[in-house]
Amino acid sequence: MDQMASIRQTFFQECEEQLQALEEGLMEMDGGDHSSEVVNSVFRAVHSIKGGAGAFKLSELVEFAHAFETVLDEIRSGKLSASHDITKLLLKSADQLSDLVATCRDGASINPASYRQLLDELKQANGSSAGQAEDENWDDIDFTPMTIDIGTPVDADPGQSFQIYFKPSTGAVQAGNEPILILRSLLELGQTVVSCEFSDLPPLAELKVDEALLGFNISLRTERGLAAVRECFEFVEDSCVVRIEEPGATPTPEAGNVTVTAPVALETPTELPPMPKFAEAIAAKAEAAAAEPVVLTAIEGGKADAQQQKQDKSASSASATIRVELDRVDRLINLVGELVINQAILAQSVGQVITSGASDVNSGLEELERLTRDIQDSVMAIRAQPVKSLFQRMGRIVREVADATGKIVRLRTEGETTEVDKTVIESLADPLTHMIRNAVDHGLETTEDRLRAGKSEEGTVRLSAAHQSGRVVITVADDGGGINRAKVLETARRKGLVPSGAQLSETEIDNLLFLPGFSTAAEVSSISGRGVGMDVVRRSIQALGGRISISSKPGSGTVFTLSLPLTLAVLDGVVVSVADDVFIVPLTSVVETLQPEVNNILPLGQGHSALRIREWIVPLIDVGMALGARKTPIDPANSVAILVDTEDRSRCALLVDRIDDQRQVVIKSIERNYGEIPGIAAATILGNGRVAMILDVETITEGNQKSFEAPKRASAGGR
Amino acid sequence: MDNEKAHDRHELIAFKVGDQEFCVDIMNVREIRGWTATTPIPHAPPYVVGVINLRGTVLPVLDLAGRLGKDAVTPSHRHAIIVVQDEGRMTGLLVEAVSDIVTVGDEMIHPTPEVSDNDGSMFITGIVTLEGRMISLLSLAAVLPARQIKAA
Structure with a gap:
């Protein structure tokens, strides 16, 4: 049960990634890039989701993904053009798919009505293209042979080209010989171009679902021999129609070869016998190709470049990654933070013991410091995401x-x-x-x-x-x-x-x-x-x-x-001294710092006072008194005022003893082990290993008022 | 380990607070460390000494004597901090000295007597008698201050 749950979890994690890839691809299509690489990546994403959903019996998800996938497949095969409207529909469908996945992940049941309309739209888009595709097949027959021109005769790759015709029989399929598996095993041997031949398909009304009617024309380019190709058909050779034609080890643009392979590569509904007219046309084309080898090589070269680029691209998108629980990364970040502090403490104490003459120790320490910083940067980079x-x-x-x-x-x-x-x-x-x-x-x-x-x-x-x-x-x-x-x-x-x-x-x-x-x-x-x-x-x-x-x-x-x-783990802060304690004021809220002049301080009674800064009059907060760090108010003449911005756009001035430093500090939760403290946002650890509090400029004023109005309340609040 | 034994045998860490001996279940103790300078927590009750850096975790430290209603101690290097864990949060307890680890059976833990001379009895779930010693078993849930919530 647990194992199932974890597989399920993995599935949904992968769905996330697929949806992301889907969205990415669709945006590219929307931007006008309709290259097969992009369309394929989109198709793959939807297909993977469908496949996984099937395994988990998420039938609504499968139904929707299937309709989606079918439209994409039409686009992929060029039967449907990715017009603006279609792209819009696809984007909408991607959103819907993402919703469906989310619903499934949360274990809720899907309301079929929610996606019915889009499903119909998808089916409609699909239906319209099917008719269109058929027309194209009949009308544009001249166009179809074009695929061959570059495919077989001019071939820079080593290896052989095979033309294979494979027609599974009903018996073979019923015996469990799944044709797709055979096609896949061919793909393992090398590059394949597969076209489906469906001339035997009867009108829909007469169709029997358990009958094998499709044939496949496969052109395969492989470095492996005929035996390896035959091996793929080992189990079906006797029961199915399998024809393998081998055009010779080193393919040359010979018209003869092309003539032989032409009929099978044609996506024409009428398959056999070969139609001489087409063969001639192809032969002519092939001859033309042979006559202009330079041009074709150039095209081939350009194509190779493009292919190279695509491979680079796919390599970058499929860069090696591992899935790591966030907890582990966080633990590592904590440890490294500790290492940095420890290193600082060590450096400080060594510096106290050794005053001079130990350059080895000092250079070692410097090296250590550099290494720790590098480690810290690298670890923080793990959590960084684009x-x-x-x-x-x-x-x-x-x-x-x-x-x-x-x-x-x-x-x-x-x-x-x-x-x-x-x-x-x-x-x-x-x-x-x-x-x-x-x-x-x-x-x-x-x-x-x-x-x-x-x-x-x-x-x-x-x-x-x-x-x-x-x-x-x-x-x-x-x-x-x-x-x-x-x-x-x-x-x-x-x-x-x-x-x-x-x-x-x-x-x-x-x-x-x-x-x-x-x-x-x-x-x-x-x-x-x-x-x-x-x-x-x-x-x-x-x-x-x-x-x-x-x-x-x-x-x-x-x-x-x-x-x-860049991260919530560190913060830029101003290090200030208040009585004997050190506090951090977040730099983002600091507007300016100034030396308050006594005649600009306006006492408001009950210990409250305000400070006049140019044209503003802002409340003045004695941080030491507000946080109980000192018993008697600070002497403004020996203090520094920090003007801070608060969320509601009001300002106030914090009175501290002095400003020591400005640095980046690692934010540590104080809530986890203790609780919320008015006036304190979090804690941090200083270079000397001591904890320092980070002031919360929003609530320090509240704490201030509380301590004046009800001095006992703060201590009572601890219980 | 024998399962039946594990059920009614407890390993406890005993320590001194003032002139009295207390103990906590060893399962709640993460570590014992020497005293280090603390950073005071604003608005904290008097028995909260402050916070220390425990390998990157900000650890609040309680003066157990003060918490139990005795005279607050002035922490020094003679003192020890017992780091305890209770319901996912860690706290340091400042004690005078850790005496030893004792293994006791259920039969050696007696209920707390009803009489009380100070308000310390609410922190005690039982009394262990061992070789003439009387060791009070602390209830961590009662000793640790309630987490401060916004409404506090």
């Missing part, structure tokens, strides 16, 4: 919102390979979804408005990621109408967020969007007007230690820029 998976999810959001709003939207992504810590990616999904929704729903104009403004009817949302000085910068840009500042200001005034008569700069107006309780859309839509505004986005970005900014140009669009730390 933002690709996140960006791909956004593609779906764009499609859904575009559908709901009736806009035509294209999502362009850049820098998908930018790597960020897994935890950051996970926590970024929600805010980014919201921003993308906003961009499509509010950012872009309606199609009519776009046309009126002289833009193309297709709106673009650009999503990009890049590394920038140790942080990752993600931008969401739309080419819409930009922020309507007059409207924003008017709304803000109406809601009382801005006093009437106040003069605001353009940037200040733009930033009003981040205020809680502000909703930009004049009409609240079901997509992004759920009362959750950009303030929520801003808060979640800040919770990640990031910042968000906005810039907008009337008529040409709005850009949101997110700047985030």
